[in-house]
Amino acid sequence: MAQVLEFKLPDLGEGLTEAEIVHWLVSVGDVVAVDQPVVEVETAKAMVEVPCPYGGVVTARYGEEGTELPVGAPLLTVAVGASAPPSPEAPVPGSGPASDPAQAPAAGSAPTPSPSPSSSGASSSASPAEAGGSGNVLVGYGTGAPVARRRRVRPPGDGLRTAPPAGPASPSGPSGPAGSAANGTAGPVAVVSPLVRRLAREHDLDLRTLSGSGRDGLILRCDVERAIREGVAASTAAPDAPAHRAPAPAAAPSTAARPAPEVSPLPPGATRVPLRGVRGAVADKLARSRREIPDATCWVDADATELLAARTAMNAAGEPKISLIALFARICTAALARHPELNATVDTAAREIVRLPEVHLGFAAQTDRGLVVPVVRDAHTRSAESLSAEFARLTEAGRTGTLTPRDLTGSTFTLNNYGVFGVDGSTPILNHPEAAMLGIGRIVPKPWVHQGELAVRQVVQLSLTFDHRVCDGGTAGGFLRRVADCVEQPAVLLRTL
Missing domain, CATH: 3.30.559.10 (Chloramphenicol acetyltransferase-like domain)
Incomplete structure (x- = not known):
């Protein structure tokens, strides 16, 4: 019986917390060997080929080329011991409710076992060595022992809670058990990368007003950049709008996302080049x-x-x-x-x-x-x-x-x-x-x-x-x-x- 194991983006060392998918080397349905490179990722240091610690059939991939993933985010799942490759392509995170292969396994693969708290990088409790891992060590991680990763901050309750999208504040609206962005109550935010937090802070963006496109509502850098672009576009789209917003009434607390800084329209032909990688x-x-x-x-x-x-x-x-x-x-x-x-x-x-x-x-x-x-x-x-x-x-x-x-x-x-x-x-x-x-x-x-x-x-x-x-x-x-x-x-x- 096939065992579906989840391989997560490993800690690539040198304090790196995220990487961008440059090129997938395998597709869903491909058979991979232990330690076979499956994806090329680019960090702030270098381009790295990441090998998979399991041998079997690829049942799901997470993230398109150009997507940035935090350390610990799922890269792909492998059916160890599967006799037939699955047929459908796995949805990318944020594309629908069935993006988790544990909830929507690929056709022809066995149901995903319940994850064990002691497992590392796999959706079953078997150790990588028991599941066919090589025990080799690449930069920052090994396939023969549990991986030490930075602990993801989670709100109280099950899973990561996704904040509601930005919108008008409703003083009389209901709030969740731990509060929500609508009433300004403080609480954990589904963000792993400190770079994402810094980017939001530099643009005065309230992360609680964003809906993350990552798994379990995780807020990624692309989510923050999109919110910044939308804020800039909203401030420049209406030519008849006044140059400065009127101040909000003193009695009304500020509960929505703080607007992005005013940016002058670019002259014709000018472009913006992100400082990244x-x-x-x-x-x-x-x-x-x-x-x-x-x-x-x-x-x-x-x-x-x-x-x-x-x-x-x-x-x-x-x-x-x-x-x-x-x-x-x-x-x-x-x-x-x-x-x-x-x-x-x-x-x-x-x-x-x-x-x-x-x-x-x-x-x-x-x-x-x-x-x-x-x-x-x-x-x-x-x-x-x-x-x-x-x-x-x-x-x-x-x-x-x-x-x-x-x-x-x-x-x-x-x-x-x-x-x-x-x-x-x-x-x-x-x-x-x-x-x-x-x-x-x-x-x-x-x-x-x-x-x-x-x-x-x-x-x-x-x-x-x-x-x-x-x-x-x-x-x-x-x-x-x-x-x-x-x-x-x-x-x-x-x-x-």
Whole structure:
């Protein structure tokens, strides 16, 4: 007899609370194997393929492509031990009362057993291992043990209670056991994601006036964005309406949703681009860095002619090719060994500088999805050849959108090669919570005094942006000078090997 198990969106790690469905890899009726990828989701960190911990027949999918789901929301259900695939496509949440497969099982599948409070990610009490789970662990979750997830806040009573849609207040109207939005009584709201709450708060939107499109009335980000758009459209649809609303009578309490902020009509051809996904995460991180870190920048021009000649000689020996960014990374880690103050972070709560023993080197990379900073772990232990291989791997993963959250977190120092854009210099914003970033400009032929004579040499501008809390200009200047000396005379690196 088939057993229908529910697979929920797992905790993808790094504090991520939601993900957007990018592409379904399976359809209802498909047979899936244990740990087979079933969906591609995009988080604020990366694009991730999520494997299913069960093997069987897919009986339901939840969410269309482009839908955002919170951690713990159902992704799909699998009939383990089913002999025939189901035929109808499962409805998406919010499309009708039968969106729960436990209440409306697909044709040809067994009735869904009652969920057990001790089960995790399944609609039966069987453990994933007993149901055919692999026991493997992907980012943030495992298939062989119950999943620890953030506890969903539920109102008193059975299930999540859905607030009524926004409407005129009725002072004499009835109210539910725990109160309702109509009478302004406080109570829990069916919201999981703190990002959804923040979005509503920023637009003065009362969540109790919304009807959630998620399962059990869960309010999703798309619900809040739709309410904001409708509020803006209502404020701009009537051209004859006064520019400002008349104030409400003093005796009438405010019980409906607070109106969205007044937004001026867009000029012809203008568009709005939501700050979400990777772009939104980058915006939040850069804004936080600028608010919290008192940064400063120093720079120097260096003659890179000898470094380029050394790279040419290394690559002519028939060994794996060494990239220029790998040589700069090798120089950078050698300089950090002499100036460990810059491989650090600031613990603002404890008012302490935390110096880090390992160098996990991030490098800024521009991709179709926006600016990302992949991380070369333990860069201080790698050779130039190993660094080249890891830079190449991470660059290709960024180009194809297959970087994992682990590939994008944990850096302690960042290289920023803006020379690839054809510019000489920059004053970048630090990659919070790091304390420093080395910038590399383009290498171009310039007149240069070499051995007492004017010559044309290959010159590069190097810049160091640093957190002035961790060190002063003397340390920053000493680090940058050490980098420049190694660029101009690569043999200097031999002293550090």
